[in-house]
Amino acid sequence: MQASLLPKEQLLSMYRMMVTIRRFEETLRDLFFQGQVPGFVHVSIGEEAVPTGVCAALSDKDYITTTHRGHGHMLAKGGKPKQMMAELFGKQTGYCKGKGGSMHIVSYDLGILGANGIVGGGIPIATGAALASSFRGNDAVAVSFFGDGASNEGTFHESLNLAGLWKLPVIYVCQNNCYAEFTPTSESTSVKDIAVRAQGYNMPGVIVDGNDVLAVYEVIKTAVERAKRGEGPTLVEAKTYRWEGHVVGEEAFVGEYRPPEEIEVAKQRCPIVLFSQQVVATGFIDEAELNRIAGEVQREIDEAVAFAQSSPLPEPEEALNDLFAQ
Amino acid sequence: MATIGFIDAIRQALTEEMERDPTVFVMGEDVKLGPFGATRGLFEQFGPQRVRNTPVSEAALAGAGIGAAMAGMRPVVEIEFASFFYCCFDQVCNQAAKLRYMSGGQARLPLTFRCVYGAMGSAAAQHSEVVYSQFLAAPGLKIVIPSGPAEMKGLLKTAIRDDNPVLVFEHGRLGFTYGEVPEGEYVLPLGRGAAKREGSDVTIIAIGAMVPKALTVAEEMEKEGVSIEVWDPRTLVPLDEEGMLASVAKTGRVVIADEGHLRGGAAGDLAAIIIDKGFDYLNAPIKRVTALDVPIPFSPPLESYVLPDEAKIKAAVQEILA
Numbered sequence: 001m002q003a004s005l006l007p008k009e010q011l012l013s014m015y016r017m018m019v020t021i022r023r024f025e026e027t028l029r030d031l032f033f034q035g036q037v038p039g040f041v042h043v044s045i046g047e048e049a050v051p052t053g054v055c056a057a058l059s060d061k062d063y064i065t066t067t068h069r070g071h072g073h074m075l076a077k078g079g080k081p082k083q084m085m086a087e088l089f090g091k092q093t094g095y096c097k098g099k100g101g102s103m104h105i106v107s108y109d110l111g112i113l114g115a116n117g118i119v120g121g122g123i124p125i126a127t128g129a130a131l132a133s134s135f136r137g138n139d140a141v142a143v144s145f146f147g148d149g150a151s152n153e154g155t156f157h158e159s160l161n162l163a164g165l166w167k168l169p170v171i172y173v174c175q176n177n178c179y180a181e182f183t184p185t186s187e188s189t190s191v192k193d194i195a196v197r198a199q200g201y202n203m204p205g206v207i208v209d210g211n212d213v214l215a216v217y218e219v220i221k222t223a224v225e226r227a228k229r230g231e232g233p234t235l236v237e238a239k240t241y242r243w244e245g246h247v248v249g250e251e252a253f254v255g256e257y258r259p260p261e262e263i264e265v266a267k268q269r270c271p272i273v274l275f276s277q278q279v280v281a282t283g284f285i286d287e288a289e290l291n292r293i294a295g296e297v298q299r300e301i302d303e304a305v306a307f308a309q310s311s312p313l314p315e316p317e318e319a320l321n322d323l324f325a326q
Numbered sequence: 327m328a329t330i331g332f333i334d335a336i337r338q339a340l341t342e343e344m345e346r347d348p349t350v351f352v353m354g355e356d357v358k359l360g361p362f363g364a365t366r367g368l369f370e371q372f373g374p375q376r377v378r379n380t381p382v383s384e385a386a387l388a389g390a391g392i393g394a395a396m397a398g399m400r401p402v403v404e405i406e407f408a409s410f411f412y413c414c415f416d417q418v419c420n421q422a423a424k425l426r427y428m429s430g431g432q433a434r435l436p437l438t439f440r441c442v443y444g445a446m447g448s449a450a451a452q453h454s455e456v457v458y459s460q461f462l463a464a465p466g467l468k469i470v471i472p473s474g475p476a477e478m479k480g481l482l483k484t485a486i487r488d489d490n491p492v493l494v495f496e497h498g499r500l501g502f503t504y505g506e507v508p509e510g511e512y513v514l515p516l517g518r519g520a521a522k523r524e525g526s527d528v529t530i531i532a533i534g535a536m537v538p539k540a541l542t543v544a545e546e547m548e549k550e551g552v553s554i555e556v557w558d559p560r561t562l563v564p565l566d567e568e569g570m571l572a573s574v575a576k577t578g579r580v581v582i583a584d585e586g587h588l589r590g591g592a593a594g595d596l597a598a599i600i601i602d603k604g605f606d607y608l609n610a611p612i613k614r615v616t617a618l619d620v621p622i623p624f625s626p627p628l629e630s631y632v633l634p635d636e637a638k639i640k641a642a643v644q645e646i647l648a
Binding site for chain 1: 349351375378380381383385386387388389390391392393394395396397398399401416417420421425426427428429430431432433434435465466468489490
């Protein structure tokens with residue numbers, strides 16, 4: 001898709017989102033190394049075009065499920081950096097009052113039905129949200145984000161079968177970043193292209209360049225339209241690359257498991273740089289405008305960090321709340 | 327009050343709740359046909375949208391129930407046999423149980439799972455297990471174990487109306503029992519046990535299908551001059567601790583009858599609570615009458631050797647009275 005086909009505001013909003021995800025996670029990574037963030041965090045630096053392109057094609061009432069590497073999906077679906085950062089700090093002001101942390105940071109008001117620490121755990125849940133939507137005439141679509149690793153989980157296959165059978169308004173977005181934890185996809189997956197698995201479940205399987213935000217947007221837009229027409233699910237494989245390790249700080253224990261050249265080559269195709277070039281080429285947006293946005297984003301992230309740092313920790317007894325709805 | 331079967335009670339509860347609330351729907355393997363009777367006729371009454379046959383895909387089924395619940399529906403998911411829960415353990419224990427808590431109370435999961443549990447006679451180890459004790463270790467799930475047709479109807483209706491994941495365990499052998507059940511609106515609260523029989527010498531805490539067995543023992547031993555109270559907790563989560571401890575305070579002697587295994591089982595869990603909170607009431611050690619700690623075997627003499635029964639309950643009562 002040509003950038004010039006979209007309104008300027010939408011292009012700028014996509015740019016803002018990609019930079020927000022990048023800055024949020026870079027900042028988070030640095031804070032983690034400073035010991036300010038408890039637990040462990042997984043970042044998706046280099047993969048920002050996928051959540052941005054997907055969520056640009058969704059509306060507020062649509063649903064998503066996301067993964068342990070889900071900050072980008074959360075932000076792209078409308079998550080506020082302040083409450084997200086506070087959650088990552090384990091603070092009372094976080095989205096989950098400090099009960100979720102990085103792998104479970106969610107806002108149901110935004111249609112996010114769970115980030116998930118279990119690989120493939122969210123795939124049937126998104127399928128169920130699509131089922132609920134089908135009762136109402138497909139008024140909302142559900143998107144399940146997951147990685148290449150999850151496509152080897154039983155939940156992936158069971159869910160695609162169910163959605164293909166019932167023609168549910170769901171879009172399965174496999175964000176193939178070439179590694180499941182520390183193992184390359186080529187060593188874990190029987191097919192080169194995960195999209196071909198769609199054939200077994202009576203739905204289209206589409207491969208898209210996961211570093212091209214406009215391509216992702218276009219593919220998802222088509223899938224959303226198909227879903228809303230009642231024609232059923234789509235499997236989208238967005239091919240991208242995980243610049244960082246599986247988990248921040250892994251250098252301390254894991255050793256080298258992928259060639260540095262591979263990472264360098266991947267970084268040559270930075271989704272933000274690629275998009276900036278496309279956008280500037282339209283002629284109606286210049287670099288100064290992009291820089292202005294990047295500056296605004298940096299301030300927003302700085303504010304989020306300050307908010308998280310200054311927020312109170314939960315009272316210990318808070319641990320006993322929120323188990324059951326009354 | 328009409329006398330109806332246990333299965334009729336399930337069907338009545340489902341029918342009434344589906345009539346009452348258009349967001350209630352059932353899905354599971356073979357629910358359209360309802361081979362065991364519980365969902366028979368629902369498809370004809372409510373149609374294919376609300377009575378959904380599913381593939382044999384427990385994980386997708388459980389997860390779809392979770393997602394549908396969070397997106398505004400009130401699903402009743404049938405997992406056929408309790409042992410099949412192992413195929414969707416992640417969805418039940420890691421997802422359904424935790425999503426509300428992990429989200430700081432944001433999620434609402436009005437979701438009911440139904441399954442048949444327990445030994446029905448040579449169904450062997452993968453179709454005879456109780457399984458519910460596994461879920462005691464997963465905070466966030468409610469566990470309901472009806473002991474007869476009235477409890478079945480009243481508790482299932484409440485389970486469906488609950489805004490949390492509720493697991494309802496229906497003993498296969500109770501499927502053949504009949505009892506008096508109030509017609510129409512009849513609901514029993516979760517977390518309230520009941521003395522199915524009053525007594526003063528010994529309390530038998532009996533879970534699910536062990537209740538009728540305990541009642542048989544109580545009647546038999548009454549002739550021998552032993553007064554037995556039979557306490558039915560009805561739900562393990564939430565647990566009516568107060569009611570249970572009041573019964574223990576009254577009798578001072580406790581036998582816990584459960585078809586689950588001894589180690590890691592519900593009987594041990596209840597015994598620990600009684601020891602923690604009611605030690606001073608006890609005049610004798612607590613006896614647990616449970617399945618022996620092997621998988622439930624196939625051949626009839628092996629199966630009956632392993633399972634708890636009236637004779638084993640009676641022997642336990644006699645032991646703590648001696």
